[in-house]
Every structure is written in structure tokens, then in C-alpha cells.
Amino acid sequence: MSNFLKNRKSTRDFKKKKLKNETRIEVLEIFKDLEEEVDNKYFNFILFEEGDKIFKSLDGLAGYAGVMIESPYYIGIRLKEVTEKSIITASYYTEKLMTLLTKLNLGSCWINVKTVDKNIKANVLGEDNKNIGYLVALGYSKAKNPFIQESTSSRYGINDIVYKGELGNPISIDELESRGLDDLFYYIRFAPSNYNLQPWRFVLKDDKIILLLKYSEEGKTDLMDAGIIMYYFKALGEVIGLKKEWQLLDETDIEYDDSKYKPVGEFIL
Known part of the structure; x- marks a missing residue:
């Protein structure tokens, strides 16, 4: 996976x-x-x-x-x-x-x-x-020309998408390693998103992960991105023994750093 x-x-x-x-x-x-x-x-x-x-x-x-x-x-x-x-x-x-x-x-x-x-x-x-x-x-995909290098999309680092307790509070790689989550968050960065905007953010709170979606500059969120990232988180999580399911949230939006975020779901570790 x-x-x-x-x-x-x-x-x-x-x-x-x-x-x-x-x-x-x-x-x-x-x-x-x-x-x-x-x-x-x-x-x-x-x-x-x-x-x-x-x-x-x-x-x-x-x-x-x-x-x-x-x-x-x-x-x-x-x-x-x-x-x-x-x-x-x-x-x-x-x-x-x-x-x-x-x-x-x-x-x-x-x-x-x-x-x-x-x-x-x-x-x-x-x-x-x-x-x-x-x-x-x-x-069926067309064969790719091996002499043409494909363009690659840049990806946010783990520190840009994973926080501890609340948005803006960085989490250390050592803590993610100690909880067995470092590989999961390394690979989850490669999940697809609409226009490759990578709007998802994760907040680690005690024994659960909160998923948030960042609003676009036009003040919109695309919930399709939420379903996609939830799928890959669940699939990668199963590899390391996480057996729970996502639970959807109905909570007020969060303001941080001149942006707005929608709490979407929580995953019990």
C-alpha cells in the first residue's frame, strides 16, 4: 500500500x-x-x-x-x-x-x-x-516514453500537516515514531487531492486523530478530498495494526493563521 x-x-x-x-x-x-x-x-x-x-x-x-x-x-x-x-x-x-x-x-x-x-x-x-x-x-493506460521525465508534484512535509493538541503546535518526529505513526504520516502525504492542494490537516489528541479540511481562498471545502484521505489513512493504518473506523464530526470550524478549517472526522488509535 x-x-x-x-x-x-x-x-x-x-x-x-x-x-x-x-x-x-x-x-x-x-x-x-x-x-x-x-x-x-x-x-x-x-x-x-x-x-x-x-x-x-x-x-x-x-x-x-x-x-x-x-x-x-x-x-x-x-x-x-x-x-x-x-x-x-x-x-x-x-x-x-x-x-x-x-x-x-x-x-x-x-x-x-x-x-x-x-x-x-x-x-x-x-x-x-x-x-x-x-x-x-x-x-488501459498508454505506454509511457521512458526518455521523458514525468513532472512530480511537491508535497508538504509531515510538520506541515500533523500537529499535537491543536493546529499550529508542531509534533516531533520522535513522538510519532514512539507511537508507530511516522511511516503512516510519511506516506499519507502522497494521497491525491483536488488540484493537489493537500487541504487535509491532522491533530493528534491523546488517543485519537482529528482530521480537518482547510477552506480554499474562495471559502469552500471539497468533501471528496476527505473521503480520499480517510481511505488511505485506514488502509495504511491496517498495515500497522489500527483496526478502528473513522467517525464523522459535526463541530464548528476552527480559525488558524488567517485560514479556516472544517473538523471532518476522528479516528481512535
């Missing part, structure tokens, strides 16, 4: 190759299994197989950082109800889905379609899917 996370790359270039029938069936089975893990309460995954039509319709309107990703398939994440819990749960299981897809040698990439007109989405994805906020591009 740590190696996967450190080397995790979203696929931006896909082959036009169609899925083998047995692979398509496996993908649909993964959809079903993940939906059933949460008793089919919060979301549905939908496989859109007319990739060319979707790309042409959304090109220039949606995508990763404004660039639409062309792929032979797209996965829709349809919420059954728009609540904070359903958004966080859906993104948690979407990231788990993308991890499982790599085992089928399939590439994937998040695509933001929240700003696309609902009438356009209804026309392209179907009336029942006009409220979908995110798609996932899906397919």
Missing part, C-alpha cells in the same frame, strides 16, 4: 482499446461489492461505455484542472442523497475502487463535472445522472 501510494499516478492518456468481456464483468462485480459494503445506502457506480460521445460532449467544459480526459469508458458516481456523509463515503469507496482497478491493469483518473450544466449532463449521461459531480476516466 505504501509503495502504491508513493507511486500512484492518475492516468491521463488511454488506449482506445475496449475492455475484454471478462474484465468488464469483473469491473461490474467490484461496483456491486463496494456498494454492498455500505448496504447500498449512499451511492451507485455506473459504467458509461460510450466514451467517445462523452468526451466530445464535455471537452472544454469539464476535466482535470480544466482539461477533459479522453478515455474509452467513464465511471459515474451517483449519490442517492446529497449529504456530507454520502459525499465522503462515495469518495472513500471511489478511491478504493481505483485501487482495485489497478489490479486489473486498468488506469483511472478523477474528472470534475460539478460545473457542467445539468441539461448537458442529462443529455450525455441520462436524466437520472444530471446531478453527478464527478466521473472517473477508465481504460
Whole structure:
């Protein structure tokens, strides 16, 4: 998991190759299994197989950082109800889905379609899917040129995202090592986030970790980022014996250093 996370790359270039029938069936089975893990309460995954039509319709309107990703398939994440819990749960299981897809040698990439007109989405994805906020591009990755060095995103250090007791109070690496959390926080820094803003912060309080999301300059948070980081924290935590689950919080925002943070969840160590 740590190696996967450190080397995790979203696929931006896909082959036009169609899925083998047995692979398509496996993908649909993964959809079903993940939906059933949460008793089919919060979301549905939908496989859109007319990739060319979707790309042409959304090109220039949606995508990763404004660039639409062309792929032979797209996965829709349809919420059954728009609540904070359903958004966080859906993104948690979407990231788990993308991890499982790599085992089928399939590439994937998040695509933001929240700003696309609902009438356009209804026309392209179907009336029942006009409220979908995110798609996932899906397919076989194109081979990468070994002579071209890929750009890498800078990452915050552990001291920039982990605090003791309260925001702004740095935690020592020695303390994280003594509690067996140093590797977890080293690798969690490589988790993906919207526009790679890394908005998550962690506060270690006694026997629990509090997760906070930093508001953007526009005064918004993207709860999809919360679900993603919760998934990787849980997966990495299991490696070192942490067996608990995240519990969502409903607390007032925290002001620190001219920024605002939303408490999202707590994890008992």
C-alpha cells in the first residue's frame, strides 16, 4: 500500500482499446461489492461505455484542472442523497475502487463535472445522472516514453500537516515514531487531492486523530478530498495494526493563521 501510494499516478492518456468481456464483468462485480459494503445506502457506480460521445460532449467544459480526459469508458458516481456523509463515503469507496482497478491493469483518473450544466449532463449521461459531480476516466493506460521525465508534484512535509493538541503546535518526529505513526504520516502525504492542494490537516489528541479540511481562498471545502484521505489513512493504518473506523464530526470550524478549517472526522488509535 505504501509503495502504491508513493507511486500512484492518475492516468491521463488511454488506449482506445475496449475492455475484454471478462474484465468488464469483473469491473461490474467490484461496483456491486463496494456498494454492498455500505448496504447500498449512499451511492451507485455506473459504467458509461460510450466514451467517445462523452468526451466530445464535455471537452472544454469539464476535466482535470480544466482539461477533459479522453478515455474509452467513464465511471459515474451517483449519490442517492446529497449529504456530507454520502459525499465522503462515495469518495472513500471511489478511491478504493481505483485501487482495485489497478489490479486489473486498468488506469483511472478523477474528472470534475460539478460545473457542467445539468441539461448537458442529462443529455450525455441520462436524466437520472444530471446531478453527478464527478466521473472517473477508465481504460488501459498508454505506454509511457521512458526518455521523458514525468513532472512530480511537491508535497508538504509531515510538520506541515500533523500537529499535537491543536493546529499550529508542531509534533516531533520522535513522538510519532514512539507511537508507530511516522511511516503512516510519511506516506499519507502522497494521497491525491483536488488540484493537489493537500487541504487535509491532522491533530493528534491523546488517543485519537482529528482530521480537518482547510477552506480554499474562495471559502469552500471539497468533501471528496476527505473521503480520499480517510481511505488511505485506514488502509495504511491496517498495515500497522489500527483496526478502528473513522467517525464523522459535526463541530464548528476552527480559525488558524488567517485560514479556516472544517473538523471532518476522528479516528481512535
